[in-house]
Amino acid sequence: MSRTYQLTQLQTLESEAIHIIREVAAEFERPVLLFSGGKDSIVMLRLAQKAFHPARIPFPVMHVDTGHNFPEVLAFRDKRVGELGVQLVVASVQEALDRGFVQAPPDGTRNRIQTPVLLEALEKHQFSAVFGGARRDEDKARAKERVFSFRDEFGQWDPKNQRPELWNLYNGRIHLGESIRVFPLSNWTELDIWQYIAQERLELPCIYYAHERVVFERNGMLFAANEFCRPRGGEETFTAKVRYRTVGDASLTAAVLSDADTVDKVIAEVASTRITERGATRGDDKFSEAAMEDRKREGYF
Amino acid sequence: MDLLRLATAGSVDDGKSTLIGRLLYDTKSVFTDQIESVERASRDRGDDYVNLALLTDGLRAEREQGITIDVAYRYFATPRRKFIVADTPGHIQYTRNMVTGASTADLALILVDARKGLLEQSRRHAFLATLLHVPHLVLCVNKMDLVGYAEDVFERIRAEFTEFAAKLDIGDLTVIPVSALIGDNIVTRSAAMSWYEGPSLLHHLENVHVASDRNLIDVRFPVQYVIRPQSDKYRDYRGYAGQVAGGVLRAGDEVMVLPSGFSTTIASIETADGPVEEAFPMMSVTIRLTDEIDVSRGDMICRVHNTPAVTQDVDAMVCWMDDVPMRPGQRFAIKHTTRSARAMVKDLQYRLDVNSLHRDLAADHLGLNDIGRVRLRTTQPLLCDEYKRNRYTGGFVLIDESTNRTVGAGMVNEAR
Ligand SMILES: Nc1nc2c(ncn2[C@@H]2O[C@H](COP(=O)(O)OP(=O)(O)OP(=O)(O)O)[C@@H](O)[C@H]2O)c(=O)[nH]1
Ligand SMILES: [Mg+2]
Numbered sequence: 109m110s111r112t113y114q115l116t117q118l119q120t121l122e123s124e125a126i127h128i129i130r131e132v133a134a135e136f137e138r139p140v141l142l143f144s145g146g147k148d149s150i151v152m153l154r155l156a157q158k159a160f161h162p163a164r165i166p167f168p169v170m171h172v173d174t175g176h177n178f179p180e181v182l183a184f185r186d187k188r189v190g191e192l193g194v195q196l197v198v199a200s201v202q203e204a205l206d207r208g209f210v211q212a213p214p215d216g217t218r219n220r221i222q223t224p225v226l227l228e229a230l231e232k233h234q235f236s237a238v239f240g241g242a243r244r245d246e247d248k249a250r251a252k253e254r255v256f257s258f259r260d261e262f263g264q265w266d267p268k269n270q271r272p273e274l275w276n277l278y279n280g281r282i283h284l285g286e287s288i289r290v291f292p293l294s295n296w297t298e299l300d301i302w303q304y305i306a307q308e309r310l311e312l313p314c315i316y317y318a319h320e321r322v323v324f325e326r327n328g329m330l331f332a333a334n335e336f337c338r339p340r341g342g343e344e345t346f347t348a349k350v351r352y353r354t355v356g357d358a359s360l361t362a363a364v365l366s367d368a369d370t371v372d373k374v375i376a377e378v379a380s381t382r383i384t385e386r387g388a389t390r391g392d393d394k395f396s397e398a399a400m401e402d403r404k405r406e407g408y409f
Numbered sequence: 410m411d412l413l414r415l416a417t418a419g420s421v422d423d424g425k426s427t428l429i430g431r432l433l434y435d436t437k438s439v440f441t442d443q444i445e446s447v448e449r450a451s452r453d454r455g456d457d458y459v460n461l462a463l464l465t466d467g468l469r470a471e472r473e474q475g476i477t478i479d480v481a482y483r484y485f486a487t488p489r490r491k492f493i494v495a496d497t498p499g500h501i502q503y504t505r506n507m508v509t510g511a512s513t514a515d516l517a518l519i520l521v522d523a524r525k526g527l528l529e530q531s532r533r534h535a536f537l538a539t540l541l542h543v544p545h546l547v548l549c550v551n552k553m554d555l556v557g558y559a560e561d562v563f564e565r566i567r568a569e570f571t572e573f574a575a576k577l578d579i580g581d582l583t584v585i586p587v588s589a590l591i592g593d594n595i596v597t598r599s600a601a602m603s604w605y606e607g608p609s610l611l612h613h614l615e616n617v618h619v620a621s622d623r624n625l626i627d628v629r630f631p632v633q634y635v636i637r638p639q640s641d642k643y644r645d646y647r648g649y650a651g652q653v654a655g656g657v658l659r660a661g662d663e664v665m666v667l668p669s670g671f672s673t674t675i676a677s678i679e680t681a682d683g684p685v686e687e688a689f690p691m692m693s694v695t696i697r698l699t700d701e702i703d704v705s706r707g708d709m710i711c712r713v714h715n716t717p718a719v720t721q722d723v724d725a726m727v728c729w730m731d732d733v734p735m736r737p738g739q740r741f742a743i744k745h746t747t748r749s750a751r752a753m754v755k756d757l758q759y760r761l762d763v764n765s766l767h768r769d770l771a772a773d774h775l776g777l778n779d780i781g782r783v784r785l786r787t788t789q790p791l792l793c794d795e796y797k798r799n800r801y802t803g804g805f806v807l808i809d810e811s812t813n814r815t816v817g818a819g820m821v822n823e824a825r
Contacts, residue, residue: 113690120412123652123693124691127693131747133634159693160634160636160650161636162640163639164640248464248481251481252479267479268468268470271815272505272815273815274806275800276513277806279815283813295482384442
């Protein structure tokens with residue numbers, strides 16, 4: 109910390125996020141933090157830990173489990189939750205499918221049917237504020253969303269009618285059944301996240317670093333051949349050195365070719381990449397220009 | 410590396426989104442898949458050229474109507490600085506979203522269409538930027554390509570704005586002739602306007618001095634959350650968490666807690682990474698005091714001889730942001746620092762005409778997008794400073810208690 113009393117960009121972002129997290133803890137009866145085991149939620153959980161230190165994080169974490177998981181990520185999730193001594197709530201898409209609450213779409217992907225499962229879990233546990241790790245640099249609809257994103261009783265986002273949000277004052281007032289999605293990482297970029305991971309020496313699931321994997325190519329992206337995602341006719345499998353930039357539904361998330369097997373190498377790679385995180389890795393957002401906006405309107409994170 | 414937050418402002422179609430798109434594009438901050446998607450969308454719309462405004466106008470409705478509706482936040486960095494850009498809408502209906510974007514900005518880019526000159530909405534936005542006390546303003550006279558890059562057009566608009574600006578409280582003003590569409594004077598100086606001798610826009614953004622904009626004098630620490638671990642290891646721990654709103658705090662400082670007025674000493678300033686010697690604006694820290702006194706959320710820690718006003722009577726400029734007008738006698742919830750209370754509108758002193766800055770003393774309400782001077786009476790004392798001295802202890806929002814909508818943004822005028 110220098111005598112000029114100026115914070116670096118990472119310090120500014122960290123302080124802003126901690127302020128947001130404390131506001132929610134102070135003003136809401138039942139907040140919950142969405143934790144998937146992905147890098148953004150790992151950073152968010154770290155910030156929550158810092159916000160209340162030396163006390164424990166005063167709210168539970170929740171995982172909306174699509175059932176299409178990378179085993180490394182699930183193992184990581186359980187380990188981290190255990191270390192912090194927080195309560196983990198799992199909302200299972202598989203279980204919702206089994207009891208007929210949601211139907212799997214014909215292509216077998218589970219991104220869209222996460223939304224009703226999430227909403228049901230929020231209602232069941234009466235969570236009124238939900239921390240999400242979304243960043244505004246991820247997508248053009250996310251770029252428009254407030255830090256406190258008001259959702260009606262159906263979990264819907266109305267992009268044309270958002271509450272004004274000034275200074276560091278956040279309006280968390282809601283009626284019964286409505287909720288607020290809170291995004292403490294709104295102003296972070298992918299590069300900020302990685303620099304913070306390096307600074308804090310945060311452990312990540314190993315699939316974020318370069319490793320050998322059997323993959324096949326589809327729509328110009330590399331998918332791991334596994335139980336959720338099998339090559340179709342004409343799609344050849346091969347072994348490549350890859351890593352994951354995002355970790356979502358294992359049937360939809362693509363890997364990128366990479367030699368970056370350390371944090372520093374990943375930072376160098378992210379700093380020079382010419383393609384966005386979602387553009388490089390998400391099969392689900394490619395279909396329509398407004399895919400994310402539409403999903404958010406339906407109650408997605 | 411430090412961080413500069415900037416917001417665009419100006420009338421509809423003056424080229425704000427195009428300018429931001431150009432800035433991102435020319436600093437190579439746009440990813441290939443984003444530019445491909447914008448190229449595709451431009452082609453589908455039948456545009457003659459790649460519409461860079463689509464880099465920020467990301468909502469379906471925005472693309473359909475060709476206007477910006479809500480703020481888009483974009484991020485880019487040069488070797489000198491990191492930038493957070495808020496591209497705000499020019500349309501009068503969405504003024505509240507411009508206010509949202511400008512409230513945290515260090516710098517506002519006010520665009521004017523060179524063919525049209527200053528419009529009412531340009532004046533409104535310029536006025537709002539100064540009311541929100543954005544410390545640095547840049548007037549971009551845009552679309553210079555459509556007026557033959559003529560110096561006299563630029564000079565005329567500069568003179569007109571300077572005359573208007575003389576009535577406002579502007580700290581720092583820079584005026585730059587640009588073409589957002591073509592890229593003149595955005596990242597590099599334009600050959601088409603050799604008569605212009607100032608910096609390019611990016612050069613200015615990289616070099617403008619923002620470090621001294623924070624208030625380092627008046628110690629203000631709104632208590633946000635009381636940390637009391639329920640564990641054996643920290644049995645007697647009690648820490649007051651919050652974000653420093655002003656001044657520099659040090660361990661050993663004698664401080665006063667408001668509104669109780671008790672004084673005590675700072676025992677330590679802590680973070681999860683260990684204790685720190687000093688805390689300054691906008692650090693989030695936890696303060697421990699030497700005495701066991703009653704301190705809770707909404708209280709404020711300050712210096713004994715430098716305190717904010719403690720008052721239930723607030724005189725403020727209010728920007729109204731709701732379709733239902735504000736009238737004297739109405740009650741609202743008020744949020745100020747970490748304090749929440751209720752407020753009654755005692756009196757509307759005047760409404761401002763944003764064009765002439767004339768004060769309408771006969772006004773009996775503030776409609777959507779109106780700005781006026783208001784007197785409020787609050788159920789609990791607020792601990793506030795003049796907004797001009799400190800954004801974070803001088804700003805508040807009003808919330809409608811039945812709809813829960815944020816309906817007004819307030820800036821404290823004088824605090825006694
Ligand atoms: N010729 C010319 N056209 C421009 C220039 N800048 C913007 N335009 C055009 O002006 C129109 C409006 O541009 P936008 O960038 O959408 O304007 P805006 O200020 O963002 O509008 P709102 O956000 O709706 O207030 C578009 O057709 C642009 O292509 C310029 O420098 N020269
Ligand atoms: Mg625009």
